[in-house]
Amino acid sequence: MELALIGFVILFVVCFAGVPLGFSMLLVGIGGFAHLRGLGPAFSMAGQQILDISMSYGFTVLPLFILMGEFVHRANLSHELYDAGRAWLGHRRGGLAMATIAACGGFAAVCGSSLATAATMTKVAMPPMRRYGYADSLAAGSIAAGGTLGILIPPSVPMVLYGIITETDIGKLFIAGILPGVLLIVLFMAAIYLATLVDSRFGPRAPRLPWRERWRPIAQIWAVMMLFVLVLGGMYFGVFTPTEGAGIGAAGAFLFGLMRGALGPRAVFAALVETGRTSGSIFFVTMGALVFSNFINLAGMPDELVSWIKSLEVSPLGVVLAMCLIYVVLGCIFDSLAMLLLTVPIFFPITKGLGLDPIWFGIIVIVVVEIGLITPPIGMNVFVVKAVLGNVPMWTVFGGILPFLLAMLLGLAAIIAFPAIS
DSSP states (O other), X not given: OHHHHHHHHHHHHHHHTTOOHHHHHHHHHHHHHHHHHOHHHHHHHHHHHHHHHHTOSGGGHHHHHHHHHHHHHHTTHHHHHHHHHHHHHTTXXXXXHHHHXXXXXXXXXXXXXXXXXXXXHHHHHHHHHHHTTOOHHHHHHHHHHHHGGGGTSSSOHHHHHHHHHHTOOHHHHHHHTHHHXXXXXXXXXXXXXXXXXXXXXXXXXXXXXXXXXXXHHHHHHHHHHHHHHHHHHHHHTTSSOHHHHHHHHHHHHHHHHHHTTOOOHHHXXXXXXXXXXXXXXXXXXXXXXXXXXXXXXXXXXXXXXXXXXXXXXXXXXXXHHHHHHHHHHHTTTSOHXXXXXXXXXXXHHHHHHXXXXXXXXXXXXXXXXXXXXXXXXXXHHHHHHHHHHOSSOHHHHHHHHHHHHHHHHHXXXXXXXXXXXX
16 A cells, blocks of 8 residues: 555656656556566566557547547537527527537537537637627636536547446446536536626627528538437447447548538548547557556555445445545646546446446546546646637636536536436
8 A cells, every 4th residue: 555655656746747647657557566576577567458458449449439529520510519509599698608518518429528629619619709798707618618528428538448447338338428418518508697697798698590590500410410319329229339339430420521521631631640649649648557557456555445445434425525526636736537547447446346336436537527627727628728719818717617617516416416317
């Protein structure tokens, strides 16, 4: 146990020194394992872990879903999703911000990345909200918060990683994320409504569109929405596996882009390169995380934590709440992927020993990681929105986040109290 804690301290020091997370976990994991078993076994273990991941059939789901998101992104779907939301919600108080949340949810359903969702929707949604006099705080806050839906509404890269690390059914995880995602969308819209109820100047009404014009944007996005239903429905009913579903999703997104004339040779090449770059980065971090978790397991940390928790006679709910608090604190320091890969190998054996449902716990982890994406001082989504906007002060964005942060905490409480939601 003491050696594992020393390993974590060294890992944090190395990370804060500027060494990339994947390298940090790989080096500390090999070093700790070598201290316990020798240098030869440590290198053998690391090599075997890297080989297992690189040859894993289950891991193919990751680059395929990333490629699906890249094709959809380059087909400019984000504009149509936002136009559809604006047509139906824009005439309400705070309606454009609500449309942004709805568009983020739709884009997340085919993108799977929170950062990509936040960056894309900042470019799409911020100009019209400014044009109609929305406060920068509410506008930027709705984009940053809406972007977090990218890792909850399936397909989701963190869900795939959680499923691989814990050997949990990825298809069931995807289905389990739908209702919590819808719940958060509703809570975000309620937060916007209450904010504009306090002061209507935060989100003035836009002109009401005729009914005929409201249906026009829907006609432009039905194809990709049907693709989303096909992929998730096929996995849910067992027609195909998550990997096959990812392949169908990538192929369907490619055809969707071709139909719109948005995927020429350069765009396809750029999508493939970006997919390779993103997948390679995630693979390397995952390799480092698994090597580090082998060291932690060998040092006996999970078993000792389980024994210690059982000796305290704390209820399973109390353990989950304590883990959520740890995630919120870590969210102030690390990004979502780092939190997931660092903690799940330690926390999952504890929840398994307590008899908690792995899918329910996985959804809780994803939601808490979402909270970390907008929690100061790091809040990666906030930094992305700030980087794209440029001229909006950081604390203006963080100020706009507050009502959405409260909404997320309420959603988390609901999921914990009523597991059937997931």
